[in-house]
Amino acid sequence: MACAARLHCHRLLANHALCPSLSLCRPSTFPAVFFQLSRISATGRLFSSMDGSKPPLTPVLAQAKRGFSVSEDKVASPDDLLYAGPLRIVEYPDPILRAKNKRIESFDDNLKKLVGEMFDVMYKTDGIGLSAPQVGINVQLMVFNPVGERGEGEEIVLVNPRVNKYSKKMVLFNEGCLSFPGIYADVRRPETVKIDARDINGTRFTVNLSGLPARVFQHEFDHLQGILFFDRMTDEVLDAIRTKLQALEKKYEARTGFPSPERIETRQSKKVAVGFGK
Template identity: 55%
Template sequence: MAAGLCPRLRVFVASSRPLLAARSGALPQPLRRAGPAMPLAARARRGLGSSTAADPLAEDFATASDLRFESPLEVVKYPDPVLRARNKRISTFDANLRALADEMFDVMYKTDGIGLSAPQVGVNVQLMVFNPAGVKGEGEEIVLVNPVVYKSAKRLLVFEEGCLSFPGIYGNVLRPESVKIEAQDVTGAKIKVKLSGLPARVFQHEFDHLLGILFFDRMTMDVLETVCEELKVSSGLECI
């Protein structure tokens, strides 16, 4: 077994840091503590194995070229067009995919994040990694491939989010309290699980990246006004 690919199983824990990128002294609005996530951890943790998913629409699936990457990976910053590009589904679950997921975790920890999507490191495929604890060796390291949301809670919650592709920018985003998802793990095994609290929030942020949606797209006009100047300075974005 490759080193670092079998983290200890623990339930998700709530984190006091702003979502997906951290800053000191931030006070995000509280969420309910997430419930135990052992079923997800047992099935979606990083592991070994190889399989190939069904291929109903071959043109929608990533080729070996699409999955090629060079180390060390770096976080792509907005307005790089890769963040808006189409992200292909993955059908090959091999050592290269595991290596990509492993390096994404390394980048996430080095940049003080708790979630990262493949397009954020320049690879346009349906892959995300996250660990709500935000510290290597703590919490759960989850890899999700080809995720789909099939049900969202009606109750919506506001929480302050950041994004590694928008360093230093934070704003309140309204999202469903919980989601039910289908996905595959890094071995190709199918996953069907409900996420709530912090894991649900992190998942939804990263899932948006896989759809080419960025967190400021979800902000209300009032919130956008509070971060508009920062967006203009950091990325040249004319948001208002």
């Protein structure tokens, strides 16, 4: 099999170069040693490490930029967390995917209910990660489980995540996204990342992620910044999926009766920080 991987926003088949002992790896069969997610504690904290030879972490210099400064983020009201179920996946080019996402300060039953519903949608759509804007709720919340099976692996909840550091080493994966059904293409991202976040109870914590969890986090973190995975593709890679993106734009127009809010043929290259959105 070609040395490639699929992150189907996210079901992933691991690159042989990243998983040398296996010719083909699915999240449900990954050995624990691959991503070394120990477990979430009673407070919801997550701890992760690959091994003693992790790439060096580079400080992020863009933390005062848009998307990183807490002072610039609007706070979500209780109404922002309310929704009429069931949740559905929002597909490109819906403007919800580009909207500003508000910071969460209320860690109540509404948040816990939303988290539970997001995990339900994620598992039903064969995913391993999901961000709140992907289900139409513009708040800074993501959930993921690298194994992708209910009752297996660890269910991770990150609220108001911020990037602290990321590695210099970059890794290429063939990514997909539930908001872009049937579309897969190569995206290069840092191999490891250090983040600050809150858990579902509002407790602050810091965690190092590497391997698959780092990849899923970065994809979902981009969603919280209004950045979509094709924004990080080279022009050559983007050309290979251009017609599929145009088909989604036409699907949106047929469904809503409105012009597509963005068009790939008139897209100008987005300048985004390495691995993360500004």
